[in-house]
Amino acid sequence: MVRSLLPLLALSSFLLLGVFALPVEEVDDYKQQKAELSKSCGKNAAWTECSNLCPKSCYNFDTVNACFSLRCGAPACGCQEGTILRDPQDHSKGCVSREVCRELRAKGQL
Numbered sequence: 001m002v003r004s005l006l007p008l009l010a011l012s013s014f015l016l017l018g019v020f021a022l023p024v025e026e027v028d029d030y031k032q033q034k035a036e037l038s039k040s041c042g043k044n045a046a047w048t049e050c051s052n053l054c055p056k057s058c059y060n061f062d063t064v065n066a067c068f069s070l071r072c073g074a075p076a077c078g079c080q081e082g083t084i085l086r087d088p089q090d091h092s093k094g095c096v097s098r099e100v101c102r103e104l105r106a107k108g109q110l
Contacts, residue, residue, distance in 0.1 A: 040077070041077035041091075041094070042077065042086075042091055042092050042093055042094025042095065043093075043094030043095065043096075044079060044080050044083045044094050044095040044096065045077040045078060045079055045080065045083075045091070045094055045095050046077065046078065046080060047075070047076070047077055047078075048075065048076065048077070048078040049072070049075045050072035050073070050075075051072065051073035051074055051075065051076040051077075051078050052073060052078060053067070053069040053071060053072075053073040054067035054068060054069055055078075055079070055084070055085050055088065056084040056085065057084055057085035057086070057087065057088040058084065058085070058086050058087065058096065058100075058101035058104060058105070058110055059087075059088060059110065061084050061098050061101055062098075076091075077091055079095035080095060082097065083095035083096055083097055084096065084097075084098065084101065086100075086101070086104075
């Protein structure tokens with residue numbers, strides 16, 4: 001029993017000691033790439049490694065969404081806290097508050 005646990009203990013000690021950590025240069029490159037990708041996101045959106053599979057938008061913000069997932073979607077632009085997608089078909093329009101959605105709906109712009 002103890003012998004079967006030895007490889008697992010050895011692996012966990014490597015992970016705890018940071019043996020598998022990335023070099024500083026790779027981390028810096030990753031941060032720079034992420035910053036560049038965020039610049040391509042719409043207003044009030046930022047690049048995220050874990051996108052929302054069931055995002056709210058101005059078209060569905062006031063309805064109960066049948067979609068629910070705790071899984072991560074593919075890396076993509078995601079709305080910042082307190083905002084939702086203005087148009088789920090055109091992410092370049094960015095993210096807005098629910099109040100802006102209500103105003104757009106009242107003006108017939110949705």
